[in-house]
Amino acid sequence: MNMPVLKTETAVSFPTTPAKVLAIAPRKTPVATRALARAKAVAVNVVPPVVVLAIGLLVWELLCRKAGATLPPPSKVLNDTWELIVDPFFDRGGLDKGLFWHMSASLQRVALGYALASIVGVLLGTLVGQSTWAMRGLDPIFQVLRTVPPLAWLPLSLAAFRNGQPSAIFVIFITAIWPVIINTAVGIRNIPQDYRNVAKVLRLNQLEFFYKIMVPAAAPYIFTGLRIGIGLSWLAIVAAEMLIGGVGIGFFIWDAWNSSHISEIILALIYVGLVGFILDRIVAAAATIVTRGTAAN
Amino acid sequence: MPTFPYLKLDHIDKSFTRGTTETEVLKDITLGIEKGEYVSIIGHSGCGKSTLLNLVAGLLPVSAGCVLLENKEVNEPGPDRAVVFQNHSLLPWLTVYANVKIAVDKVFGGTKSRQERHDWIMHNLDLVQMAHAKDKRPAEISGGMKQRVGLARALAMEPKVLLLDEPFGALDALTRAHLQDSVMAIHQKLGNTVLMITHDVDEAVLLSDRIVMMTNGPAARIGEILDVPLQRPRKRLALAGDAIYLKCRQRVLEFLYERHHFVEAA
Numbered sequence: 001m002n003m004p005v006l007k008t009e010t011a012v013s014f015p016t017t018p019a020k021v022l023a024i025a026p027r028k029t030p031v032a033t034r035a036l037a038r039a040k041a042v043a044v045n046v047v048p049p050v051v052v053l054a055i056g057l058l059v060w061e062l063l064c065r066k067a068g069a070t071l072p073p074p075s076k077v078l079n080d081t082w083e084l085i086v087d088p089f090f091d092r093g094g095l096d097k098g099l100f101w102h103m104s105a106s107l108q109r110v111a112l113g114y115a116l117a118s119i120v121g122v123l124l125g126t127l128v129g130q131s132t133w134a135m136r137g138l139d140p141i142f143q144v145l146r147t148v149p150p151l152a153w154l155p156l157s158l159a160a161f162r163n164g165q166p167s168a169i170f171v172i173f174i175t176a177i178w179p180v181i182i183n184t185a186v187g188i189r190n191i192p193q194d195y196r197n198v199a200k201v202l203r204l205n206q207l208e209f210f211y212k213i214m215v216p217a218a219a220p221y222i223f224t225g226l227r228i229g230i231g232l233s234w235l236a237i238v239a240a241e242m243l244i245g246g247v248g249i250g251f252f253i254w255d256a257w258n259s260s261h262i263s264e265i266i267l268a269l270i271y272v273g274l275v276g277f278i279l280d281r282i283v284a285a286a287a288t289i290v291t292r293g294t295a296a297n
Numbered sequence: 298m299p300t301f302p303y304l305k306l307d308h309i310d311k312s313f314t315r316g317t318t319e320t321e322v323l324k325d326i327t328l329g330i331e332k333g334e335y336v337s338i339i340g341h342s343g344c345g346k347s348t349l350l351n352l353v354a355g356l357l358p359v360s361a362g363c364v365l366l367e368n369k370e371v372n373e374p375g376p377d378r379a380v381v382f383q384n385h386s387l388l389p390w391l392t393v394y395a396n397v398k399i400a401v402d403k404v405f406g407g408t409k410s411r412q413e414r415h416d417w418i419m420h421n422l423d424l425v426q427m428a429h430a431k432d433k434r435p436a437e438i439s440g441g442m443k444q445r446v447g448l449a450r451a452l453a454m455e456p457k458v459l460l461l462d463e464p465f466g467a468l469d470a471l472t473r474a475h476l477q478d479s480v481m482a483i484h485q486k487l488g489n490t491v492l493m494i495t496h497d498v499d500e501a502v503l504l505s506d507r508i509v510m511m512t513n514g515p516a517a518r519i520g521e522i523l524d525v526p527l528q529r530p531r532k533r534l535a536l537a538g539d540a541i542y543l544k545c546r547q548r549v550l551e552f553l554y555e556r557h558h559f560v561e562a563a
Contacts, residue, residue: 194386197356200374202403202454212399216390292390 072263080263095247095255099271105247106237107275109165113172114233118226121177125184125225126214135185146178150236154243164244168237175236176229180222187221188214223287230283234276301368302329303490304353304458309362311348322348324516326362328509330458333488337501339549340511341557346494349511350462353492354380366457376404379451383463385443387435393446394431397421400450421453422446424483441472445479452483461493465500474533477504485530498553502545503531510552520557523548 057074064073072080088100127134128142153174157167195217199209215222241250249268256264311323322345330336338346351357353364355374363370366377379400387396397418405414422428425445435443444464451459464480465473481504484491495501501508505525512520525545527536536542 192386194382194384195388197354197374197380197382198386198388200356201354201376201378201380202400203375204403208403213388216388219390 072266077263077266080261081267084264084267095251097247099249099252099268102247102249102252102268103271103275106241106249109168109241109248110172110230110233110237110279113169114176114230116169117173117176117180117229117233120173121180121225121229122184122215122222124177125181125222126188126210126218128181129185129188129218130214139185142178142181146182150175150232151239151243154240158244164246168240168244168248171236171240172233176233179228179232180225183221183225183228184218187218190221191217219291220287223283223291227280227283227287230279231276234272234279238272301365303332303334303367304330304492305365305368306349306353307362307365309349309352309364310360311345311352311357312360321516322514323352324518326519328519328522330490330492332490335484335491335493335504335506336509337493337495337505337507338509338511339495339498339501339553340517341513341553342496344511344514344517346511346517347462350380350460350492350494353458354378354460356380376400376454377457378460379454379456379458380460380462381444381447381451381464383466385435385440385447387443387446387450389435392432392434393422393427393438394418396435396446397450397453401453404454417453421449424452424486425449425479439472441468441476444468444476448480448483452487452489457490459489459491461491463494463496466496473500478533480504481529481531498546498549501549502527502542503533503536508545508549510549510557512557521552 061073061075063069064071064076078085084099088098088103090098091101124138128138129135150171153171154167157170157174158164161167161170191214195213199213204212237248238250238253241248242254245251245254249272253265253268256262256268306326306328309323309326310321312319312321314320326349328336338349340346348357352359355364355371355378358372364372371378387393388399391399398414401409401414401418401421405417409417419428419431422431425448427442427445427449430438430442435446438446444467448464461480465476468476477500483489484504493501493504502525508523508525509519510521510523511517523545525541527539527541527545
């Protein structure tokens with residue numbers, strides 16, 4: 001007789017207290033395991049490049065520490081450029097500025113040239129993609145012009161603009177525009193007939209068709225072009241600035257070479273690489289946000 | 298008093314020219330459809346039934362003859378002849394709501410206020426039972442749901458004629474039956490004039506007031522027109538053993554498989 005009574009009592013009292021424990025316990029473990037899993041995933045991506053980098057630096061150090069080495073070892077690079085690294089914002093007038101100012105001058109040129117190339121490129125690409133006659137007329141010319149190396153345009157643009165700044169911007173523009181045009185045109189040509197039929201049934205006018213159907217439908221292609229374009233612009237800016245002078249990372253490298261500051265060149269190269277990488281990531285991120293849902297059908 | 302059908306296809310020919318070869322697809326198609334009527338066009342694949350629908354929609358030009366809607370010639374696409382496409386044709390970058398909105402804004406932008414247009418969009422999504430998924434993108438919903446949204450988009454244009462291009466062709470049998478019931482209910486409620494392309498005999502008999510049977514191409518013609526004298530609303534299960542239903546079904550099957558059986562391999 002006693003046993004059942006006891007049992008019911010415990011059964012009644014149990015659910016209230018352990019329920020709380022149970023509710024917290026399963027929440028805790030996934031957080032911990034998830035954090036651990038995430039740390040593992042990060043480590044998988046971070047550890048290998050760090051190891052490779054360390055080995056590379058070590059080899060470089062050993063190779064360049066010998067007397068008579070033409071290039072400085074990493075320890076000397078760090079030592080020589082420490083001032084530039086810790087204070088990128090100094091400005092002693094003229095061209096004697098911190099790396100931040102050189103970088104920002106280069107980025108401004110790229111931003112302007114690239115923005116122009118994006119707008120004009122998408123419009124021209126749309127024309128070529130949409131009209132058979134425009135394609136027949138323009139495509140062969142584009143195919144020839146796009147193979148002209150960016151710097152070959154510089155003397156011509158200097159002759160036209162008679163000023164370094166617009167010439168550099170033009171070189172960026174003409175470098176970045178071709179992949180944008182070509183990819184946009186392919187994207188427009190690949191718009192499914194169904195979308196065109198929908199637009200026809202709705203009687204969308206040319207402008208509505210352009211921004212409601214064409215641009216979103218071709219967005220994945222357009223962004224492929226934009227991403228190639230930003231890479232090419234950043235490639236071209238350094239070379240262009242070496243030639244036109246003035247504030248800018250390209251000229252900084254050329255100036256360092258003229259003053260035999262090899263360590264400064266190496267530091268600048270690292271910065272150029274990192275900024276180029278970040279630019280590429282920014283355009284890629286913009287593409288993921290804008291083209292969300294476009295690819296899947 | 299001269300009487301004319303609501304939608305009239307008047308001696309339509311259609312041929313495609315490719316280089317120097319001309320292929321005649323449709324020959325001398327004449328058909329009148331009354332307001333509120335549900336007409337199906339059935340035929341073997343390749344007989345030109347989709348071409349015929351595109352001609353009515355205005356997406357293709359006729360080679361001879363004309364399409365008359367309320368006794369006026371129509372020769373370009375417009376929202377008065379809304380199309381539900383076989384593969385839904387929703388814009389994948391827009392939500393379900395925005396896909397209907399693009400049509401409503403275009404058709405009623407000048408006549409309805411913003412609030413009225415919103416209500417109209419929701420009304421049409423409700424009609425196809427898709428209001429719950431209004432913020433989803435097409436990739437996130439099933440094939441049947443996409444087709445429902447496509448139907449809502451077409452209905453929202455308040456078309457004079459609703460053109461259905463094998464709207465259930467790409468769906469599994471259960472979803473298809475469910476959607477057919479929805480279309481019947483909507484047709485019953487709104488009294489739309491519908492022209493539907495199909496290759497499914499049961500679907501044609503179940504949904505239509507008249508079935509237009511096409512001969513095989515090239516130069517396909519209307520072989521026979523069958524009246525389906527079944528009372529509405531129609532119930533799928535009750536009709537399964539109905540004598541009239543079975544007789545109609547038999548007639549269509551005889552036409553398709555005896556007199557005009559498909560000769561070439563599809």
